[in-house]
Amino acid sequence: MTIEIRPDDALIVIDVQNDFCPGGALAVPDGDAVVPVINGLIGRFAHVILTQDWHPAGHRSFASTHPGRQPFESIAWSYGPQTLWPDHCIQGSTGAEFHPDLRVDTAELVIRKGFRGEIDSYSAFMENDKTSRTGLAGYLRERRLNRLFFCGLALDFCVGWSALDGRRESFPAYLIEDACRAIDLNGSRAGALEQLQAADVQVITAGQFV
Incomplete structure (x- = not known):
């Protein structure tokens, strides 16, 4: 399948931030490898949207706020299971900044998420x-943008949840697999791909664009 980019397509770049890249507080393996792929895509799309994880210090999803707990443990929360994370992407920190090589100049919108101290946030559309x-969703509809192409970090959490919510909002949704990397926590990458395919999110590669 080849894909021609249309004027009403949007590229949604999820959380390509220092803390999710090698050397960061919550580094996704090989996370910085997505940057050149994404930059190539950004140069081709008329509409680019970025998301930025933006937590206050002491966010409830941080393992450090739960005495005796360790990062990557899961706890029960009011809205379901919650993975506890290392402190990351704290508002105003270097770790919360976009990767320095990421092309951000043509982005039309930056969505910050996770700034509510009691609610974690993976999806670009809705907190957890x-x-x-x-x-x-309202922004996209008002701008009359239709097909959504998702990439960034990490495939099995914020990118995958965003693509799933894009489908729930009735947008055609595509995940660009080689422009993502996964944390792969207990098989979460494979599980995310199964969920995406079941929800009719098309999993593609950057090489399929013409």
């Missing part, structure tokens, strides 16, 4: 309580 919305 499934009621606190970012406003992205």
Whole structure:
């Protein structure tokens, strides 16, 4: 399958931030390898949207706020299971900044998420309580943008959840697999790909664009 980029397509670049790249507080393996691929895509899309994880210090999803708990443990939360993370992407920190090589000059919108101290946030559309919305769906509809192409970090959490929510909002959704990397926590990468395919999210590669 080849894909021709249309004027009403949007590239949504998820969380390509220092803390998710090698040397960062929550480094995704080989995370910085997505940057040149994404930069090539950014140069081709008329509409680019970035997301930025943006946590206050002491966020409840941080393992450090739960005495005796370790990063990557899971706890029960009011809205379901919650993975505990290392402190990362704290507002105003170097770790929260976009990767220095990421091309950001043509982005039309930056969505910041995870700034509510009691709610974790993976999706570009909705925080993990499934009621606190970012406003992205309304923005896309008002701009009359239609097909959504997702890439960034990490495939099995923020990118995958964003693509799934894009489909729930009735947008045609595509995940660009070689422009993502995964944390792969207990098989989470394979599980995410299964969920995406079941939800009719098309998994593609950057080489399929013409």
